[in-house]
Amino acid sequence: xRTSIATVCLSGGLAQKMYAAAxxxxxxxxxxxxxxxxxxxxPEEIRALADRLGLTLDLYQPFRDAEGVDESxxxxxxxxxxxxxQLMQRLGIDLMLVCSNVGTxxxxxxxxxxxxxxxxxxxxxxxDIRLAYEALAWGRFVDDYRRxxxxxxxxxxxxxGICLDSFHILSRGHDPKxxxxxPAEKIFFLQLADAPALSMDVLSWSRHxxxxxxxxxxxxxxxxxxxxxxxxxxxxxxxVFNDTFRQTDPTRTARQAQRSLRWLADxxxxxxxxxxxxxxxxxxxxxxxxxxxxxxxxxxxASDTSGVEVLLEQLGFDFGGRHRSKQVRLWTWGAARVVCNxxxxxxxxxxxxxxxxxxxxxxxAAERAARLMAPPVHRRTYAGEQALRAxxxxxxxxxxxxxxxxxxxxxxxxxxxxxxxxxRIDHVNLVQxxxxxxxxxxxxxxxxxxxPQPSQEVAGPAGLVRSQVMSSPAGGVRLPLNLLxxxxxxxxxxxxxxxxxxxxxxxxxxVTAARERGLRPLEVPGNYYDDLVARFGLAxxxxxxxxxxxxxxxxxxxxxxxxxxxxxxxxxxFELVERRDRYDGYxxxxxxxxxxxxxx
Ligand SMILES: O=C(O)c1ccc(O)c(O)c1
Ligand SMILES: [Mg+2]
Numbered sequence: 001x002r003t004s005i006a007t008v009c010l011s012g013g014l015a016q017k018m019y020a021a022a023x024x025x026x027x028x029x030x031x032x033x034x035x036x037x038x039x040x041x042x043p044e045e046i047r048a049l050a051d052r053l054g055l056t057l058d059l060y061q062p063f064r065d066a067e068g069v070d071e072s073x074x075x076x077x078x079x080x081x082x083x084x085x086q087l088m089q090r091l092g093i094d095l096m097l098v099c100s101n102v103g104t105x106x107x108x109x110x111x112x113x114x115x116x117x118x119x120x121x122x123x124x125x126x127x128d129i130r131l132a133y134e135a136l137a138w139g140r141f142v143d144d145y146r147r148x149x150x151x152x153x154x155x156x157x158x159x160x161g162i163c164l165d166s167f168h169i170l171s172r173g174h175d176p177k178x179x180x181x182x183p184a185e186k187i188f189f190l191q192l193a194d195a196p197a198l199s200m201d202v203l204s205w206s207r208h209x210x211x212x213x214x215x216x217x218x219x220x221x222x223x224x225x226x227x228x229x230x231x232x233x234x235x236x237x238x239x240v241f242n243d244t245f246r247q248t249d250p251t252r253t254a255r256q257a258q259r260s261l262r263w264l265a266d267x268x269x270x271x272x273x274x275x276x277x278x279x280x281x282x283x284x285x286x287x288x289x290x291x292x293x294x295x296x297x298x299x300x301x302a303s304d305t306s307g308v309e310v311l312l313e314q315l316g317f318d319f320g321g322r323h324r325s326k327q328v329r330l331w332t333w334g335a336a337r338v339v340c341n342x343x344x345x346x347x348x349x350x351x352x353x354x355x356x357x358x359x360x361x362x363x364x365a366a367e368r369a370a371r372l373m374a375p376p377v378h379r380r381t382y383a384g385e386q387a388l389r390a391x392x393x394x395x396x397x398x399x400x401x402x403x404x405x406x407x408x409x410x411x412x413x414x415x416x417x418x419x420x421x422x423x424r425i426d427h428v429n430l431v432q433x434x435x436x437x438x439x440x441x442x443x444x445x446x447x448x449x450x451x452p453q454p455s456q457e458v459a460g461p462a463g464l465v466r467s468q469v470m471s472s473p474a475g476g477v478r479l480p481l482n483l484l485x486x487x488x489x490x491x492x493x494x495x496x497x498x499x500x501x502x503x504x505x506x507x508x509x510x511v512t513a514a515r516e517r518g519l520r521p522l523e524v525p526g527n528y529y530d531d532l533v534a535r536f537g538l539a540x541x542x543x544x545x546x547x548x549x550x551x552x553x554x555x556x557x558x559x560x561x562x563x564x565x566x567x568x569x570x571x572x573x574f575e576l577v578e579r580r581d582r583y584d585g586y587x588x589x590x591x592x593x594x595x596x597x598x599x600x
Contacts, residue, residue, distance in 0.1 A: 004028035004237035010250040014039040022053035024254035030059035043090035061097035067113040068105035085127040100139030114154030121157035132163035132188035161188030184231030191239040212260035221267040228279035263446035287364035293476035295425040296356030297337040305340035314519035321413020334423035349570030354398035394436035426503035427478035460595030507578035522565040559583030
């Protein structure tokens with residue numbers, strides 16, 4: 001499998017983009033014309049740099065407004081094209097992307113477009129160059145790959161083929177199945193991009209919101225399976241126009257891009273099954289790892305975590321002992337484990353530093369993470385201690401692949417409370433910086449095999465918070481990722497707050513007992529309870545109980561959700577939840593009340 005990336009995906013100057021692509025292990029790049037025009041290096045220098053970096057230059061793009069034009073306009077198309085063919089010769093590139101006409105097309109006729117592509121093909125042939133014709137989703141007349149293929153067929157020229165771009169096909173809802181009818185030798189190039197489900201004009205969607213495979217909601221393994229069934233054996237090339245990636249570190253973005261292709265190849269091979277060996281060459285597989293079905297632990301770190309320990313004790317956690325060699329203390333409550341780590345050099349504000357996931361077998365899981373280029377975490381371990389497998393997630397939170405049985409013995413208490421309320425960690429909410437949100441979705445999708453749920457937006461006093469839950473199939477692991485409003489200041493502590501939600505069976509009993517131990521839940525305004533009565537018609541005495549305990553309530557067709565929050569210590573707070581029947585949500589309707597209350 002050859003991997004390629006368009007220079008438009010990355011920030012920086014052309015040379016910097018090339019270094020980043022090579023460093024991330026790409027075999028090839030597509031040169032996006034504006035990047036070359038703005039580069040200080042000559043085409044020969046770019047060619048030499050590519051050579052030195054072990055990159056091939058697989059495509060020059062785009063050549064615009066080439067067909068469907070009046071004859072007088074076409075004379076100028078030929079002149080422009082010839083200049084570009086000469087430039088491509090200097091670069092050593094033999095494939096040019098020609099996109100369907102957006103600006104100058106006046107003739108809506110396949111024969112005319114095909115005839116003009118044929119004449120362009122004749123000219124290209126004299127330079128040993130081939131043309132890959134791509135239907136842009138917003139082309140003036142040609143906006144569907146099935147039509148661009150008909151035109152290529154009519155052009156009937158060995159130097160004219162088609163370029164398939166998943167964005168243009170899937171954004172328009174066009175069925176990719178007919179790709180299988182295109183002869184492999186006529187599919188000159190393949191561009192891949194994912195995108196979030198948005199209802200907006202397709203040009204803005206394409207130019208600003210494309211994502212790497214696994215970060216959006218297009219069914220890319222299915223799409224790619226059709227391309228392989230057609231017999232395509234060329235490179236898999238990413239072409240992602242995205243406002244965030246244009247301004248983030250290109251080396252990091254390139255690694256994210258390579259990770260997305262490795263994940264996509266694996267998912268496509270899985271989908272193709274037996275067929276994979278008969279199509280498009282072997283696809284590299286990743287070690288198969290089931291999603292974790294439980295949290296193993298959460299680690300809270302600070303120069304002093306004692307404020308969090310007060311909360312843990314009030315909530316009902318038991319002290320599970322001190323670590324034998326580190327300033328680390330374990331707290332347990334049923335199956336919930338929280339580890340408090342005092343590190344003198346750490347920030348004074350307690351924060352979630354690590355999350356442990358209970359994977360069935362940590363060896364293949366760690367191998368899979370490494371193949372996906374997850375950065376390994378190296379922590380100091382002493383003789384006789386378990387060296388846990390850990391990787392750094394995009395927001396810096398360390399992800400452990402671990403089992404409590406392997407490490408709990410390193411704590412001198414070690415007794416786990418078998419509380420009748422059967423407490424466990426229900427979800428861990430991680431706040432994501434704006435520049436790594438999409439990368440985090442891909443990280444948890446690919447490394448841990450979690451599934452992204454549809455994203456939601458909740459309104460807080462400081463702006464909209466976008467929330468996307470990553471979850472395991474049976475719901476044992478739920479990881480809501482929250483993207484802060486862009487106006488949020490880094491110094492705003494509430495904005496940074498992350499939380500750990502603990503599920504129990506009898507929240508009214510649990511909260512009543514916790515209050516007796518001194519817990520002060522986040523206050524909920526009276527207006528909220530008046531609205532509950534109006535919305536759900538709840539019995540008066542239930543509403544009184546909720547009001548007395550500052551409990552929030554939600555109900556849907558699947559069941560009920562009762563929950564409450566603690567106050568925030570440093571950058572963390574806790575939530576207690578009780579899921580009744582098959583309720584599967586998070587009380588999203590209550591989030592604005594929580595955000596407003598936390599802001600006061
Ligand atoms: O947005 C564009 O103009 C554009 C250009 C070249 C492409 O390959 C493409 O998919 C889109
Ligand atoms: Mg394209």
